[in-house]
Amino acid sequence: MSEPHAPRRPLDPESAPPIFEASGLRKRYRLGAFTIEALRGVDLVVTRGEFVVVAGPSGCGKTTLFNLLGALDGPDSGSVLFEGSDLGRQTSGERTLFLRRKVGFVFQSFNLIPVLTAYENVEYPLRIDGLGRAERRRRTEEALASVGLAGRMHQRPDQLSGGERQRVALARGLVHDPRVILADEPTANLDSTTGAEIVDLLARTNTERGTTFLIATHDPAVIERSPRRIRLLDGRVIADEGAGARRPGGVR
Amino acid sequence: MKFAVIALRNLARNRRRTLLSLLIVAAGTIGTLLTAGFIRFSFEGLREAIIHGGIGQLEVVPRSDVAGGESSAERPGIPGMQDWQELRNGIEAMPHVLAAGAIVQFTGMLSKGERSAAVIAVANEPGRERRMRFEVKLRGGTGLPDAPPSDGEDAILLGTVLARSLGAEAGDLLTLLGITTDGTLNALDLRVAGLITTGLQDLDSRIVKMHLASAQRLLGTQNITSLVIGLDDTARTPEVQAELDRRLRGREPSLAIVDWKTRAPFYGQVESLYLGIFWFLGSVIFVLVCLSTSNTLMMSVMERVREIGTLLAIGTSRAQVAAIILLEALWLGLLGALAGDLLGIALVAAINGLGIQMPPPPGATGGIELRLATAPGDFAATVALMLVILGIAAAVPVGMSVRLRIADALRHV
Amino acid sequence: MFSGRLSAAIVAVLALMPAPAPAAVITPEAAADILRKSDVASLAPESFRARLRIDALHQRPGPMDIEVWRSGDAKSLVRFLGPNETGKYLLRLDDVVWFLAPGARKPIKMSPARRLRGSASIDDVLGIRYGRDYGIERATETEEAGEPLVVLDLAARSKRAPYPKIRYFVRRATERPVRAEYLLPSGKTSSVVEFLEWREGARPVARRLVITDRLRSGLRTEVTLLEMEERQIPDGLFDLADPTERSRLEERSSEAGG
Ligand SMILES: Nc1ncnc2c1ncn2[C@@H]1O[C@H](COP(=O)(O)OP(=O)(O)O)[C@@H](O)[C@H]1O
Ligand SMILES: [Mg+2]
Numbered sequence: 001m002s003e004p005h006a007p008r009r010p011l012d013p014e015s016a017p018p019i020f021e022a023s024g025l026r027k028r029y030r031l032g033a034f035t036i037e038a039l040r041g042v043d044l045v046v047t048r049g050e051f052v053v054v055a056g057p058s059g060c061g062k063t064t065l066f067n068l069l070g071a072l073d074g075p076d077s078g079s080v081l082f083e084g085s086d087l088g089r090q091t092s093g094e095r096t097l098f099l100r101r102k103v104g105f106v107f108q109s110f111n112l113i114p115v116l117t118a119y120e121n122v123e124y125p126l127r128i129d130g131l132g133r134a135e136r137r138r139r140t141e142e143a144l145a146s147v148g149l150a151g152r153m154h155q156r157p158d159q160l161s162g163g164e165r166q167r168v169a170l171a172r173g174l175v176h177d178p179r180v181i182l183a184d185e186p187t188a189n190l191d192s193t194t195g196a197e198i199v200d201l202l203a204r205t206n207t208e209r210g211t212t213f214l215i216a217t218h219d220p221a222v223i224e225r226s227p228r229r230i231r232l233l234d235g236r237v238i239a240d241e242g243a244g245a246r247r248p249g250g251v252r
Numbered sequence: 253m254k255f256a257v258i259a260l261r262n263l264a265r266n267r268r269r270t271l272l273s274l275l276i277v278a279a280g281t282i283g284t285l286l287t288a289g290f291i292r293f294s295f296e297g298l299r300e301a302i303i304h305g306g307i308g309q310l311e312v313v314p315r316s317d318v319a320g321g322e323s324s325a326e327r328p329g330i331p332g333m334q335d336w337q338e339l340r341n342g343i344e345a346m347p348h349v350l351a352a353g354a355i356v357q358f359t360g361m362l363s364k365g366e367r368s369a370a371v372i373a374v375a376n377e378p379g380r381e382r383r384m385r386f387e388v389k390l391r392g393g394t395g396l397p398d399a400p401p402s403d404g405e406d407a408i409l410l411g412t413v414l415a416r417s418l419g420a421e422a423g424d425l426l427t428l429l430g431i432t433t434d435g436t437l438n439a440l441d442l443r444v445a446g447l448i449t450t451g452l453q454d455l456d457s458r459i460v461k462m463h464l465a466s467a468q469r470l471l472g473t474q475n476i477t478s479l480v481i482g483l484d485d486t487a488r489t490p491e492v493q494a495e496l497d498r499r500l501r502g503r504e505p506s507l508a509i510v511d512w513k514t515r516a517p518f519y520g521q522v523e524s525l526y527l528g529i530f531w532f533l534g535s536v537i538f539v540l541v542c543l544s545t546s547n548t549l550m551m552s553v554m555e556r557v558r559e560i561g562t563l564l565a566i567g568t569s570r571a572q573v574a575a576i577i578l579l580e581a582l583w584l585g586l587l588g589a590l591a592g593d594l595l596g597i598a599l600v601a602a603i604n605g606l607g608i609q610m611p612p613p614p615g616a617t618g619g620i621e622l623r624l625a626t627a628p629g630d631f632a633a634t635v636a637l638m639l640v641i642l643g644i645a646a647a648v649p650v651g652m653s654v655r656l657r658i659a660d661a662l663r664h665v
Numbered sequence: 666m667f668s669g670r671l672s673a674a675i676v677a678v679l680a681l682m683p684a685p686a687p688a689a690v691i692t693p694e695a696a697a698d699i700l701r702k703s704d705v706a707s708l709a710p711e712s713f714r715a716r717l718r719i720d721a722l723h724q725r726p727g728p729m730d731i732e733v734w735r736s737g738d739a740k741s742l743v744r745f746l747g748p749n750e751t752g753k754y755l756l757r758l759d760d761v762v763w764f765l766a767p768g769a770r771k772p773i774k775m776s777p778a779r780r781l782r783g784s785a786s787i788d789d790v791l792g793i794r795y796g797r798d799y800g801i802e803r804a805t806e807t808e809e810a811g812e813p814l815v816v817l818d819l820a821a822r823s824k825r826a827p828y829p830k831i832r833y834f835v836r837r838a839t840e841r842p843v844r845a846e847y848l849l850p851s852g853k854t855s856s857v858v859e860f861l862e863w864r865e866g867a868r869p870v871a872r873r874l875v876i877t878d879r880l881r882s883g884l885r886t887e888v889t890l891l892e893m894e895e896r897q898i899p900d901g902l903f904d905l906a907d908p909t910e911r912s913r914l915e916e917r918s919s920e921a922g923g
Contacts, residue, residue, distance in 0.1 A: 363773060363774075366774075425770075427769045427771065427773055429764065429773055432749065433726070434726050434729070434747055434749060434750070435725075435726040435729065435782055436729060436745055436747060436750055436753070436781075436782075437745075437753065437755075437764055437766070437781075438753065438766055438768065439764060439766035439768055439769035439773055440766070440768035440769060441768060441769050441770055441771075469768065470768065472749045
């Protein structure tokens, strides 16, 4: 199948391949007699290794967009290609494997499993993927170390601070080494200092591991640090700034 | 599996609710355990009362006398079993056989002066009956002596109701009129040794018992109606019956081996009545436990919608989510049933220790002491039952968690 | 309308039909005479000893022999002759029947309706007194196998009568009974006695009769007179309390046998 649409922006000199190619994404919600047009035709290309912020006020459709990119939901029309393959054509088994291996999620309210310790939360994606015990241990400890939580890994989420929890969530998102992390308002529940630390962590991970990051936010402190800022309003992309810049490190 | 641990930890989240569920499951377990114990007690009690009341576990009768396999009390006639001594010796040499007692049953007219009554007479060998652990429930006087009575010394036991209607008591001399095997009348004087009860009012108004020798004297025959076989363990009945069947095959005239259950159709009726009650109570317990635990499982799923959405979003398959919920239910079933079984053991011991008196069952003449006959298998069975109930109770919550849409679940607050 | 015409027609047809011929009516005096002359029990000798065989045909056990001693209307004694029956008697004094057995010290009162073998009751063997216990309700004439029979409908007039109603068939020519049908209060026939052979003589005695039980699927029992001797009978034989005379009887028969 040929590419359904051409990328809008010139590619990076290193010509990394696109990881997401979204085109014509529409999504409506029906609330009784009302219909809310959450996305009204969104086109988007994200290349591998990019660090992208999707910015816009609350209710503009960020979460809806991320759900479509992360295959947690399907669009009413339009399509999302992930590394060239159409997410809409996945079987439910393929979708489970996609979620398990290809993406990592970071949520605004952390969404840790409360009955599991920090270690177990991070280990969980490896466990459901059937990895061996030694491998699990190595990767879990590594992921926890990379978010700076090596010392507190046997605490339950309710014994951790917000920042620590979001670090655990990030470690869980990273532990299986996904291609992309979709972080939906990762700093909204944190104070600004902690939020800044988390953004630092995301940026560093992007630099060090080359993981693609898409971050939904309306926090100016986060927006200004991103090399590429896609502005969303009322379900439409109204601006795509700094396209082409790939590393957040370059901004600093 | 890790999911079992997750499920268990999930149960620990809302301890109060989990404790309530466990109590319900435990109560259901205790209920089932006690009902089963009571019903088994009733069955075993009735069974042993029937067997040791005089019919034994097995009976060998001429096949021509067996019509539809009913109790020999229903077919009094001419004793038709000849040359039974050798057969008896053979049977008594078999394993598990305590003894084989000769029985003559006939009908007659018993009179005391002007009063007379039609009776069912059962003549037996008291010594052998004792070896077969048969019980004679004496209600006055003495039992029959083991030794065959000499001429003119014949003794008789009367059913209590019969004795009352004849106005007879121990020591009285009565005359029994019967029909000999030649088809003519004969009469015999018998002294009342004692009064007995069979436990059944109806039979107590018709039954008399005497020594085999007395009946043979009256009826002028050495034949018997049947051989009643007592075993050391009722559970051995089928195996001894099969062995006897093999030994008696081809014998002429043909003999039938009838087991106690066939001879006491009453038992079957009681059994099905009690089983009906058991199934009814069981269903009530089933439904109550199922509905209430299903409800609490549902509540815990509803509270965790976002968490389940998260599990799905990070790659947990729907089958794995279902497994977590199902395992929570099964944990409840297992732990509740184990707790119930432990409490049940204590309760059964306590009830059995108290010696509670029960009113007599319909048609019976005496009350019985309540004991619960709980079998080791009951504990495993209640655990299995509760696992099944909880499995069913989990159906709706599992179905619901499996149908969650991830995006909606994640938005759920 | 139509039905009215139809019923009129039926009435007309009935009116035209010949009335059934009335049964020949017998005068009460003639009927009483026939009953007196044919009353089996009364016909028998006043005092006799007889041997009878009772056989429930095609049934087990086989035939049973008894000895009947009779003295007048009031006393009769049945002695059982079977090999194991030594010392057993039925004693009828007036209408009370007693059973005497060596195993029982006291006599046992029995119902005269008690069966001895097959359908033969004590009454059947010792005789029912038609003339004494029954009154004639109706006497008619009928014909069977070309022979005229008198049919006497008898009704019990004494408490001693074993059946409430009897239909008694007597051959007109010989004035001998042919059969008696015993009826229950409901009118249903309970049993039928057929008098098949006679011992002729000054006092004719039925030599063979067959009792058919209509209530027990037609079970037939045959009673045969084996021998009969008219003779005086010592009164001691009928003594309820004292068995001496009867035991003498046993001794004599065992001497005869041995
Ligand atoms: N499940 C839903 N049902 C109805 N309306 C929804 C649903 N999800 C989102 N919306 C609406 O869609 C619009 C976009 O929402 P969302 O994507 O959550 O925006 P954002 O994440 O930028 O705040 C909002 O008006 C929101 O109320
Ligand atoms: Mg949002």
